Amino acid sequence: MNIIPSDNFIGTHYIGQEEENAVIEVLKSKSLFRYDGPRLLNKSLFLEESLNSFFGIENSLVCSSGAAALKLCCVALGIGPGDEVLIPAFTFIASAGAVLSCGAIPNFLEIDESMNVDCKKIEERITPQTKAIMAVHIQGVPCNMDLILDIAKKHGLYVIEDVAQAFGARYDDYYVGTLGDAAAFSxxxxxxxxxxxxxxFICKSKDGFERAKRYHDNGGKRIDNGYPIWDDPECSFGENFKITEIQSAIALEQLKKSHIIIEKQRELYCELVKGIDVTFYNLRNFPPKANPVPVSICFVFHSISMCESFIQECKKRNLEMDKYCDKILTTYTTFRMKSSWHSSGIPYTNATYQLNDCPISEELSKRTAWFPISPLLTSGNIYTIHTIFDETKDTLIGIGYPKSELSSSNLRHREFK
Ligand SMILES: Cc1ncc(COP(=O)(O)O)c(C=O)c1O
Known part of the structure; x- marks a missing residue:
């Protein structure tokens, strides 16, 4: 039986001689720390300069993780105790964790069939404490940024973009991550x-950027990358979110390949979608100006039972198809119980939001199935996948599931290039 690659460890598949050489070069330099070393190669600095020219921006900082970058967004924008940040309920826990770790409270938003935030429902969740909206571009598909930016402007809110899953995706003529006030990539x-x-981490405000940059380096201030000073009115406490030269050396090589990686994902997505009967399955909606880097195909079904039958039928044929995440954040015990590392319950103590308050997202997450698009997929695999989808469709029709209407979202998928 043909084993169909069903992972989306995308960048990892492109690791090759270039990354190997770059790591060895750093090891030989014996300078693994980004700010000092006997023969410092400045890989982290070059990576930041390359990212600035890639995105057409001025301020980028590479750091230890996407979660750290999200926290730096909050630090840069001065988000802290007493503040609320609006976050889609359907996201990875780190989106909410970054907000909580600053002492602020995440307030959860519903998603719609784009599987990103439902912009029509943002305003009803704004309170006097709301300071920012977090736009999470799930699985490579940009949110409707026109609507989010309009709402933010109207209510005087910041926009944080969580671009962990969407490096290189564009909205209109812009890379996602460059549209809001601050952004985090993983x-x-x-x-x-x-x-x-x-x-x-990227940020439009120079002051906010500098504050977050110091925070990522234990709060210290470095002049010309020299030894930091802490006893300075501009300094605060901080944490250590610094990247190493080895990580930067690898990321720099990956960045050079990113256009190839992005094009391949788009090409595979188009090939896969061409053979999918969109009169039977609904596909996740793409906002009008979104130009995604698809890392998966998301099928949206009319019912939870139809979705589960589809997943089972695919599994029987050795095609790994799954729920993206079984639960949405509002249903996690962690949030339901307001669990904290500290017995005082900080930072949840003064939380005013209702938990379990995103029923639409909860239901939607249960009737969507995701197929990860591995860069290893061959045209032979794609042919097999189409055959499996066709057989699965026939089986589902055979047990009485109806055909769906051809929705506008499906028409948009046919146009996607
Ligand atoms: C939406 C989202 N936000 C944030 C993160 C955190 O990124 P990292 O794992 O690099 O900390 C992830 C990681 O998977 C993510 O998917």
Whole structure:
């Protein structure tokens, strides 16, 4: 039986001689720390300069993880105790964790069939404490940034972009991550480009950027990358979120390959979607100006039972198809119980939000199935996948599931290039 690759460890698959050479070069330099060493190669600095020119921006900082980068967004924007940040309920826990770790409270938002935040429902969740909206571009598909930026402007809120899963995706003519006030990318092993663990923080405000940069370096201030000073009015406490030169060396090579990686994902997505009967399955909606880097195909079913039958039928044919995550954040015990590392319950003590308050997202997450698009897929695999989808469709029709209407979202998928 043909084993069909069913992972989306995308950047990891592109690791080759270039990354190997770059790591060895750093090891030979015996300078693994980004700010000092006998023959410092400045890989981290070059990576930041390369990211600035890639995105057409001025301020980027590479750091230890996407979660750290998200925390730096909050630090840069001065988000802290008493503040609330609006976050989609359907995201990875780190989106909420970053907010909580600053002492602020995440307030959860519903998603719609784009599987990103439902922009029509943002305003009803804004309170006097709301300071920012976090736009999470799930699985490479940009949120409707026009709507989010309009709402933020109207209510005087910041926009943080969580771009952990969407490196290189565009909205209109812009890379996602460059549209809001601050953004965080992940370079973890399962991401579009990777160095195992790592993150990228970007921020429009120079002051906010400098504050977060100091925070990532134990709060210290470095002049010309020299030894930091802490006893300075500009300094605060901080944490150590620094990246190593080895991670930066790998990420730099991955960045050079990113156009190839992105094009391949788009090409595979188009090939896969061409053979999917969109009159039977609904696909996740893409917002009008979104130009995603698809890392998966998301099928949206009419019912939970139809979704589960589809997953089972695919599994019987050795095609790994799954739920993206079984639960949404509002249903996690962690949030339901307001669990904290500290017995005082900080930072939840003064939380005013209702838990379990995103029923639409909860139901939607249960009737969506995700197929990860591995860069290892061959045209033979794609042919087999189409055959399996066709057989599965026939089986589902055979047991009485109806055909769906051809939705506008499906038409958009046919146009996607
Ligand atoms: C949406 C989202 N945000 C944040 C993160 C955190 O990134 P990292 O694992 O690099 O800390 C992830 C990681 O998977 C993620 O998927």
């Amino acid at each position: 370079l973890q092993a399962g991401k579009i480009i990777t160095c195992g663990e790592g993150g990228i």
